[in-house]
Amino acid sequence: MRKVRNKKVIDKISYKSFRANRTRNVIAIIAIALTAMLFTTLFTVGIGTAENFQRQTMRQAGGDSHGVFKNITEEQYEKLSRHPLVKESADNRLVANTVENPEFLKRHMEIWYYPKNFYGHHFIEIIDGKAPEKAEEVLVDETSLKLLGMKAKAGQQITLLLKIREGQEPVERTFRISGVIRSDPALDVGFTVVSKAYLAEHQEELQYTYDQDTSPVGAIRMEIVFQNSQGIQEKLDKVARESGYSTKEGEKNYIASNANWAYISESTSGDPMTVAAIAGVGFLIVLTGYLIIYNIFQISVMKDIRFYGLLKTIGTTGKQIKKIIRRQALLLSAIGIPCGLFVGFFVGKAIVPMLLSHTIAGNSDSAVSMNPWIFVGATVFALVTVFISAGKPAKLAAKVSPVEAVRYTEGKRQAKKQKKTTDGGKISRMALSNLGRNKGKTVIVIVSLSLAIVLLNSIFTFTNAFDMDKYLANFVSSDFVIANAKYFNSEYSARKEDLQESNLTESFIEACEEQEGFEKGGRIYAATDQVGVKISDYKIPKNMPVNENGELCWMWNGEKIPVTKLNEENYQTMYYGVDDFLFEKMEVYEGEKDLDVIKEKLATGNYLIYAVSTDDNGMVRKEDMVHHAGDKVTLSFPNGEEREVEILSVIKENYYGLSTRYSVIFPYYTTAEVFRKDLSEDYLMSYSFDVRDDREEAIQQFVKNYSEKTEPTMNYESKLKWSNEFESLKGMFTIIGCFLTFVVAVIGILNFINAILTSIVTRLRELAMLESIGMTKKQIIKMLTLEGIYYAGFTMISSVLIGMLMSVTILRVLTSQIWFMKYQFVIWPMLVTFPFLLVLGWLVPKAAYHFQGKKSMIEQLKNED
Template sequence: MRKVKNQKVIQKLAKKSFKANGMRNRIATLAIALTTMLFTIIFTMGLGTAETLQQQTMRQAGGDSHGVLKNLTKKQYEKLRTHPSIKEEAPRILVADRINNPEFLKRHVEAFYYPEYHYPHCFTKIIDGKAPKKADEILMDEVSMELLGLKKEAGQQVTLKMQIRQNEEEIIDRTFTVTGVTKADPALNVGFVTVSKEYLKVHEKELSYQVKETGSSTGSIYMDVNFANSRGIQEKLNKMIKESGYSVKEGAKNYISSNANWAYISDGTEKDPMTFAAAGAGLLLILLTGYLIIYNIFRISVIRDIRYYGLLKTVGTTGRQVRRILRRQAFWMALVGIPAGLLCGFFVGKALVPKIIERSAYQAAEVAVSANPLIFIGAALFSFLTVLISTRKPAKIAAKVSPVEAVRYTEGAELGTTGKRGKKKSQAERQKKSTDGGKIWRMAWSNLSRSKGRTTVTVLSLSLAIVLLNSVFTVTSSFDMDVFLKKFVTTDLQIANARYFGIDQYYGGDSEEVKTENLSESFIEACEAQDGFEEGGRIYSSTRFGLMADSWEAPDYIPHDSKGYYRTYGAEKDYLRKDENGAYSTSTVLYGLEDFPLEQIDVYEGEEDLSVIKEKLKTGKYLIYSTSTDDNGKVEPKEMMHHSGDKVTLALPDGSRREFEILTVIKENYYGLTNRYGIEFCYYTVADVFKEMESEDFLMSYLLNVEDEKETAYGQFVEDYTITKEPLMGYESKQKWLDEFSGLKNLFVLVGGTLSVVIGVIGVLNFINSVLTNIVTRRKEFAMMESIGMTKKQLLQMLILEGIYYAVITIGVVLIFGTLFSATAIRALSDGLWFMRYHFVIWPMLAACPLLLILGVAVPYLAYAPQRKNSLVEEIRRNE
């Protein structure tokens, strides 16, 4: 075949056809824009949230370096830093295990040295002043200075109470000049002090390497490293260590510990198929939504203009050229729709990201959604792919139609099937068996079934949004507030020393140290005297007890090796260590409960009657044992150290031994009834027995309930009290977790509702386009029906009935498919999340039914209104 240069002709034909389809172009462009908007929202939310969370996780991890090598000597550091795989490195040196100023009780402060070139990697931003140079100069964050009662200005002096090593009781008071004030991260309840290099020289002796002797990291070097990229960080660290002559095997003589920065998503997401599955499902949903409308628009357009394409075929236009004409038109619409969708979608997604972050563990984080090119490239590519897929079949139909088929085509006939599927029944033959075919309702139903493909696509696009919206409300209705709260809180309020709720926590391991971490009786008295108080009770706690190893017969399922019994944390083993007396003293904690907190226990095994439990505990011969649970609150059988009836012997603080029987096994109440350390052997007795064996100074916390109508005022009282009267005390309220729960529900509604609305608009556009095109392409048919006596009113009734049929079919599909989807997929999701209990919801689908019926009536009425003004003669002339 001879090749003819006809590019300009094809382009001219495409332009003429494009200009002749103004309504189609507008609807299709809007559809492409909305589809692009959906893709952009997903990409913006995904990348924006990931970027923010990664940044905040880096801050918690201490910096944005790829990895760190821990507890190095100077010699090890000098050897490792020369490895060729390292792109950038810096030493970080801890100069004191603790800063013990009482003002820092509620906000832990750490003291480090790292070189000035490494400040950006540690997110150290000086907002006033400059970096320290002398031994008595430091950087300090703004919040820490406020806690000390100082202005956020450089040049002031501060005195820090430094405990160089935790095993040393000596506290050194050192006065420094603050040469620079650094910005504090609102997402971290941690302050930072940065010393100069000169400080290391002046205090070289006290910063000697003592990791093996004392276990303290003070003076050792943490080497931060960056590689060329963040792929396979841990593997690179291990390779670097081995090639430098050291070992990565724990326990080896030349062992060096290292870990990858867990903030780097690229180092772990490839191992999380659920993340990819969720993202893939979202993209496929949008792809399907966009496909349904764009495909339907072009299919209807092709059917409407089928005679035009047939005429092109008669003058020699090939099928390939017809496809090119349609693709050019689609490209021009995408050229307008995609940029508009990218712009709108980015700003909508940018507005949603802060809402998502608020519901994460980083609600105080600064959210900055950058205009990442990947957002726009990804959304544009997916949108353009949707357009190409959607126009492929309509273009194929137009390309394959023969001139004869095009001239003889009537809506509902199969194109390209002449001579292949046998003789079609004539209209007269189809109506032979009908005795009431002239009724308007039957005519409307017959018209609807003439184009089953268009009807199916329109119904699906309308149904999709309603099913999605119903799913969103089903998910949120399945959120169980009681289950959620039970995991975190069992009473209205919990008060304790501020350390209990902070990083330092309450430990109860020393008779003197406990006086700085226990709850004050004056705080309890103030709470009990406050209007609205109902009931409460004290919880005592001490880790000065130890389970005698020879009194514990370990169950077979507890893992062990030649070194003893252990628990695993990732790849590391944490052994149950015996002290010199043969007791597991570092793995044992005893709690003493007054009546009210004792009533909060959840019995799993053994005696269940609370009154019997109280009486037997008072004898001093019995204990309650607490075992760990999973996220769903179910006991992990292989985590149980004891069963009801077991006999155990405890080593008491005074050195004596005492035998007990395990009366009851209860489920762990981590947030309400423990010191939040997760110790293996966790026992409970009543408060009086506890005080017989241990000092009443070991007062850990106090649980209380408040009258419902006075909770708000009571909460305000406790907040004010811990700020003005006893700032060393703290509290946690049920309201905090209620707010967390409500925020989580609102997030689902916000994000899911936004997607549902956009998809709903696309569905409505599809319906409007179908009705409009249906009316335009059937003008000749309507004129013929008028010529044989059918009135315009009857025609309008027929079109309205068609719209109502669309609505009724959609309602049926929605109710059937929505119910099935809810009972399968949503139920499975609910069963997989610990805070959800499946609850069937149908009201969003029912609420959409009248809206669909209104849409089914209003759209045909408004679309046919202009044509009602034309006379029969005008319509016949127009079609001629």
């Protein structure tokens, strides 16, 4: 077969045809831009969130180095740093166990030595001054200076109370601030950085003693950077072994190491719910984009089918016609996709902080880089969607024969058997018949409109399932909790030696009880180093793990960790004493449930309540239960007394309301009176209380001011705080969901407008014929508006059916998997949209005919295809 060089001709026909379809082009470009925008937004949010989470994880891990060798000597550091796999390393050191300044109680400070060349790896940004060089020079973060009442300026003097090692008296040292570093808003920790000269001047107090007392002060924390982040732990082990050290714990030359959490998280599989959510959004975008773009090209092809038929009569092949349509799709994409990429990136950039505001990265300065994969991924997905959408219409144009094309009428089928009827000429029936002329187009328009309505209803069903009572029950059991600031910073110690620094003051309690609106409250006492469970009398349950020595253990990261012992004969317990008010907040899982009976029996000192841990849904972790109701254990007290007690009830753990906020194996509860008799009233941990609803905000303002000005070592939490967080979380999902619904709705409306507009354009001659046989313009407009209303009616029916089915299946299952949600059937959002849908169905056909049907009947009839 002779090959004809007709590429330029095909290109020219494609371009001319493209210019002739201006209305189609505008709608298609908008549709492609919206689809590209959605893809870009999805990629921006996904990649931006991942970047921020990784950056935040690095900050929490202490830096972006790949791994660390912990608590090593200078000699070990020198050997390890010479290994060829090590690209960069730093000999970081903690130079004091704690900084004891009272201003740092609610936001504690750490004091470290970091090599200057490693500042960047620790995200140290000097905003004023320079790095320290002399022994008396330091870097201090700006927030810590603010807490001390100082300005964020270099050159000032600062006095710090340093407790070098645990058990030692604090040492007062004065430094000169050589530079101020930017505070990390995500970390509630301050930092002071000393110079190399400081290590030399205080080398005696910074001697390595980790092998004697496990003190990290003076020991080197060796940060390592490799060539890449692949196989970090394997590289760390290889460096250790080839430097002459062991990686097996317990051996004499063992060195502990671990890979940076941020890089570990990259290699782990994503959360199934997150993956499913992203996949669902991606599918929704592809579907909505496909619906409109496919419909645009299908309608365009049907409109120009005679044109393609004429091309075939002069020898154009089906392959060349496909090429013409694909080239037009490419031209439309070249205009629409860049617009979508531009808008989508900035939309995604605005959404990322909203998403992160309720995560571990919520307090950090979120930033989204212009990662090229955002634009590459969005472009590829948008192009694929466009070419899939244009594929079927292109095949239709390529397969039609010249004769069929010239005689083609939308919806024309083989002749059917005639049916006699007396209402066939009714306008309403004619309008309904017109929808059935091209059932595929009608279905696509209805589906695209229904999709937006179903999505809107789903968003409101999802957010309506947010149950504040379930959410608050996980965090609060009363209106207010007051305690020492260390309690809320997870630094609370229930040990006798730390009572003065960690406990709540009676003066704070009295101040709260004097407030108007105070109703009732109760104290919680806690001690962790006073009461033990006698090991010899305790029978380990079958569900609890034991090690090779038969010792009771608990599981951590797949490893068996022996339970902490008070001494050789006793397991350590957390012994609580609570006032009557707190018994009302307990949820009994097993055993005695009558509160009066519980309080009466506990008062004898021969009974205890045991708390078992629960999951996010409040379900008891049976594998963690060390007691059942009726079990008997022997308690050992500081005065040498041993007392056999019975587990009266098992309650569900109330982590935020009734505990020290760290988990233990043996948490026991008795009455406050019994506790004080067994130990003393010095172990006062916290005080919970309720207030009148109308005084809640006023009392919150009072405790805020009191804890900031009168007793700054005290702090509080309130139900209002968690309520505000809940509303913010709910609002975030609502805003993002409504934005997505809005875009899908715009696509659906564009699809509807395009379908109506092109339907009228392709039928102008037909409408003129109807007018020539006596049909008035008013009747034609009525027929067209009825078509639009039928579209709206079928959309409402399909929306209700699909929406209800989706609600009782997918959404019911989804909300049941989230602990603070309670499914409720919702249909009102769909009902609200229906009047607007009817108005749209009436208005669009009327407006379209007004603009397209301006020519007279004679002029329309004279038009030749």
